Amino acid sequence: MADSSFDIVSKVDHQEADNALNQARKEIEQRYDFKGTGASISWSGEQIVIVANSEERVNAVLDVFQSKLIKRGISLKSLESGEPVASGKEYRLTSSLKDGISSENAKKIGKIIRDEGPKGVKSQIQGDELRVQSKSRDDLQAVIALLKSSDLDIDLQFINYR
Structure with a gap:
């Protein structure tokens, strides 16, 4: 009898992530508490850049984006965010979406x-x-x-089950 198998992957649906980012951008533009704060969220290549006039506003924009990701079915384990950095009068926070399983995590899963x-x-x-x-x-x-x-710090999907 032939072996059965499946693949373990960690992939992010980039279309869904883009939709979540656009929804977050629309909400930020319309919410009263973000008026006049210069708050924005956008793609910069593969990075997500959040800009606002205070550290609290940057974290609030990140929170809005995270809620949109959850609604779109994307795990927060695949979002990697840095710390807010001040540059002049604005604060910036860059985030990225983790795609694929690193060799270190693959060895941990195999173990x-x-x-x-x-x-x-x-x-x-x-x-x-x-x-x-x-x-x-x-x-x-x-x-x-x-x-x-098991408590792993990456989002796993199981595909090609045969």
Whole structure:
């Protein structure tokens, strides 16, 4: 009997992230508490740049953006934000969306599968994703449940289940 397998990936739907950013921008333009603060949010290449006249306003804009990401089904684990930096009279905060599984995290996931997962389950790193194989589909389901319950700092999706 052939092995069953699935892939573990960490991908962000960039269209949904763009929609969330546009919704946040519209809300910031219309909200009364942001009037006259110079608050804005925009893409700068792959980075998300938030600008406002105070550190509190920058964090408030980030909060609005995070709520839009959640509504769009994007995990906050995939958003990486820096600290607000003052430049002149404005504060800037740059954020980015993490895509792919780093080799360090892939090794950590592989170790969790080896140590706590069912016997006979093999995992191998393939670029920025992981392939998990087993003869038993029940073992694969157990691995998915194990990884969902473990506290990892990245957002995981399970694809190509066959």
